[in-house]
Amino acid sequence: MTKKIKLFDPSIDQSEEKAIIKVLQSKFWASGSGTGNVKIFENKFKKYVGSTDCVAVNSGTSALNLALSLMDIKNKEVIVPSLTFVSTIHAIKLNGGKPIFVDVDEKNLCIDAEQITQSITDKTKVILPVHFGGMPCDLSKIKKICKDYDLTRIEDAAHASGSTYKNQKIGKHSSAVCFSFHPVKNLAMPTGGLISLNGKSSKKFKKILESRRWCGITNRHDSFYDVQEMGWNYYMNEFSAAIGIIQLKKLDKLNIKRKKIAKLYSKKINLEQKMIFDENCSYHLYWIRVKNRNQFRKKMNQIGIETGIHYRPVHTFSMYKTNSHLPVTEKVGNEIVSIPIHPNLSNDQIYKIIDAVNEFS
Ligand SMILES: Cc1ncc(COP(=O)(O)O)c(C=O)c1O
Structure with missing residues (x-):
């Protein structure tokens, strides 16, 4: 019988196998503080996309939840396409925001930048384009709208690991760009995600995100730490990061x-x-x-x-x-x-x- 042709199929070889065994044997499998392979992966991804900072998390959904948590969207509106995975929209709801759906462009199925302005109100805070299937959205137009109306841009780049826009990798163009490394994605892990940060608030955002991805823990010295706000258990594990380092190379x-x-x-x-x-x-x-x-x-x-x-x-x-x-x-x-x-x-x-x-x- 001929083999079924799968819709998705991660590309792996012995390098991933070796990396997994190494982590397994080290018995250092996870750490909320993001040391070890997680830190290495963050630094390599930052270099790859050319962004200011990167924070690794345990899924694309967590990346979106955390990125939106930076923008205080409670009772505010977020402009977004409806043709996306549901977690893009859940992330808006979870942060108290209201999704305002804008139609997509028939050519590339990305948000139709021409139709955005008519949906802007005095409650609009964020534009959240999705690079559909890995096709980059019209970021120049969206950037201009954000500038004209003083809005923040957060990208859903779950499909866009390795995509480019105007000779720069996706991950470099907005305040926060959210990636997914779900096993079906171009860069595959058992589960994983990342927020790529750009602009003058990057350092501040990185610190907040590092705390929020691990239960709000902050100011940690040895076994002592403080908790100043709500956080989640969203950090990336060492197995995912070890696989990610190899997948990124390829x-x-x-x-x-x-x-x-x-x-x-x-x-x-x-x-x-x-x-x-x-x-x-x-x-x-x-x-x-x-x-x-x-x-x-x-x-x-x-x-x-x-x-x-x-x-x-x-x-x-x-x-x-x-x-x-x-x-x-x-x-x-x-x-x-x-x-x-x-x-x-x-x-x-x-x-x-x-x-x-x-x-x-
Ligand atoms: C467009 C889009 N956004 C967000 C996500 C969420 O990513 P994850 O499955 O890693 O949570 C996905 C995953 O399929 C997606 O396709």
């Missing part, structure tokens, strides 16, 4: 493989509605749009090709139902399908996917 190489596949898909797939090719994109996802999605996915599955749906728009969930009318998001939400694009795909598998999409869509 990231650009792995992303080149993803880009090659994306280039082929964008040329050979005979669908009008599909992800465009852009060198700046890390291609965490490759999306296509098909009219008869259930039937299409069923047929793909029958010949051993996994597909996924990223995402059901958040404003259609019971918890977040609003009067928002987001025509592009809603249409895309009914048609979007993710097809495999990970670096472990063989040439034969890539062509099998292309042929199957062309036949079944």
Whole structure:
């Protein structure tokens, strides 16, 4: 029987195995103070993206929760796309803010920067763009809006490890940029996330975040410490960090493989509605749009090709139902399908996917 083609598949080799065993045997598996591999990973990631500081945490969700906690958004509005994973929006709610959904641009499925200003009110505090599938948002336009209206920008870069915008890595362009290192992501860990900080408040923010990621603990000397505010158990463990150090070394190489596949898909797939090719994109996802999605996915599955749906728009969930009318998001939400694009795909598998999409869509 031919092997199933997985939608996601982390790229690992013996280096990750060795690193895991080393941590296991050291018996130093985790520390709220973020020493050991966690610190090494933070420093390497900071150098990689060129940001001022980095704080590692245990997931992309925690990264978003903590980044938003810096901005005092209680009873304030945060402008965000609805086409995202639900934790982007939960993070706003958890911090007492109100998500204001703005439609996405049909070309790249990132927030439509042209439509942002009409949603700005005197309660707006933050714009939270999501680099969808790894495709960088129009940060120049969003930056200008933030400047004109005195708003803060926090990026959801869960899909964008290794993506670039204007020759600089994503992670360098906003006050806080939140990454996810969930096992399906381009930089994979068992679980992990990170906040990349830029600008004049970075040092201050880093200190606050380091305390909030570990139960509010601060001013620690030996076994003595103080707690001045609420914090969570959000710190990254040593196994994740050790794997992350190795994955980071390989990231650009792995992303080149993803880009090659994306280039082929964008040329050979005979669908009008599909992800465009852009060198700046890390291609965490490759999306296509098909009219008869259930039937299409069923047929793909029958010949051993996994597909996924990223995402059901958040404003259609019971918890977040609003009067928002987001025509592009809603249409895309009914048609979007993710097809495999990970670096472990063989040439034969890539062509099998292309042929199957062309036949079944
Ligand atoms: C756009 C987006 N934001 C945030 C997250 C949350 O990341 P994590 O699963 O690491 O908590 C994800 C994860 O899938 C995501 O896709």
